[in-house]
Amino acid sequence: MGKTARAPFLAFALLSWAASLSAGVVITVTSTADTAANDGVCTLSEAITSANTNAASGGAAGECVAGAVSLDAIQFDITGGCAVPCTITPGTALPSITAPVIVDGYSQPGASANTLAVGNDAVLKIELNGTTAGGVGLTLAAGSGGSTIRGLVVNRFATAILVQSAGNLLAGNFIGIDPTGTIARGNTSHAIEITSTSNTIGGTTPAARNVISGSDLQQARAGIHLTGSGATANTIHGNYIGTNAAGAAAIIASASRRVKRIDTSNLSKLNSVPWCVVVSVRIGLGHC
């Protein structure tokens, strides 16, 4: 096949691929509650289960619809809107994500992604508060590879996001800080922990930037922790780590503790860390 013939073929293949990815179901979270009941609302916990199992959360109108075999989307349209950010405070750990899904906090009305090349004007409307659940906020477990988590505030867990499957994207999130991006709401262990391959944290656009901050991190903790022999070929790009959302000042709970932004002992496992802004109590504001 010559170049002239190949180009339309590739375009068609890409369109077909995109169509196959978009053929899943949109499951819309309508409540900040943490219930799993046939009560006419769709909670985040129920939505994850519906995406995992491809079953509706109940027969009542307003329950989470069944997911599909293909890539589903969990979106948010929480009743009454979020004049202030809607906070979901799980009483126990949320179900692990075991099927590919796009969890999109920017779908909540009023939310918007960052547009600034320097700084961050993202408006985040969905907050996951781990005060009572502890443990891990969101787990991308076996079977979930190819998922996206974007537009969420995840704070006050032990670990905000645990990535165990391959090829996921974490973008446009605030981890360990409040929705304004100015107040520490730290996770007590590694904010993001990755045990798998080919994941992307951040990206090349302003909208992809994560802010990962706010932890009172002990010496063995990190903002992004890459661990185990399987944590290879991950990309960390364009995030603000250890700063406020503006990237202008440190957001740490205690300056007396050593802060590790990325577990540097595992940097050799990355294939790309083009740049990020970090704040260290030792080295000050800088880039990596």
Ligand SMILES: [Ca+2]
């Ligand atoms: Ca329900």
